Amino acid sequence: MTAKSYNFSHALCRLPARSSVDGLRAVDTGAPDFETFVAHHNDYVALLRETGAHVTVLEPLEAFPDSVFVEDDALCLQEGAVLMRPGAPSRLGEVAEMAPHLDALYEEVVRMDGDGFIEGGDILTAEREILIGLSARTDQAGVDEFRRVVDRWGYTVRVVETPPGVLHFKTDCSLLDEETILSTKRLAASGCFDTYRVIHTADGEEACANAIRFNEFVIMPAGFPKTREALERSGYDVREVGNSEAAKLDGGMSCLSLRFSPSS
DSSP states (O other): OOOTTTOOSEEEEEOOOGGGGGOOOSSOOOOOOHHHHHHHHHHHHHHHHHTTOEEEEEOOOTTOTTTTOGGGGEEEOSSOEEEOBOSSGGGHHHHHHHHHHHHHHOSOEEEOOSSOOBOGGGEEEOSSOEEEEEOSSOOHHHHHHHHHHHHTTTOOEEEEEOOTTOSSGGGSEEEEETTEEEEOHHHHTTTTTTTSEEEEOOTTOGGGOOOEEETTEEEEESSOHHHHHHHHHTTOEEEEEOOHHHHTTTOOTGGGOEEEOOOO
16 A cells, blocks of 8 residues: 555646845845755656656745745645644745645645634655644644644644754654654654654754655755665665755755655
8 A cells, every 4th residue: 555645646846036035034044156056956757757756846925935945834644735824924925825736636725814824834644644743833713623624634743842952843853654754853752753764864964854755766955975875775775855945944955845645
């Protein structure tokens, strides 16, 4: 049986806008270089396509500097898509721009319309459950509404705590397969992955915890050799993509795509 948490037929990405130099960031380490950002994004899309997936690349949205990070706009499940309600007010308009593309792909697209907030970067979809980390961008009210939405499709939601100072839950973790998580030691220490096998990021390489398992590849940011070696020793087919510019905006591998296999 195909694992629906990492085997995908489709992905949806959006090109970086020139306005991305003004994107949100927790710590200012300098503006991203636009041309390098685009080159890295092209490499990322090429890897997704190498697996045989159909990848749609949307045009940039200059009015929304963070719109390249499409994962925060929606969660795409096999049964339907859920449009998020971002906790950053400047990003709310991105969701409206994403909606028609998902409407064209899914029979059922649910819009979050309550008072709470939730972003895709805080949601880790595993094979047997959906884990959601509370953060500065995702609150309990948002989680409660999301839980009511996905209950119709039979999903179990488990709420966990995001470490202090970490923007999104998935900044510190990613799914590798049905039973395995890549995680920083600080996040794993909370016990949230006690029912999984955990591969820790190497000391000093915590910034590569946000990787993605996409079909046969584990796609991770370039420049973290000890963690890559640990993944390869565990049998994963690892591919690297430059992430220096997205990282200046707190972005990682999962942030750059919506990954899915619609049932319709």
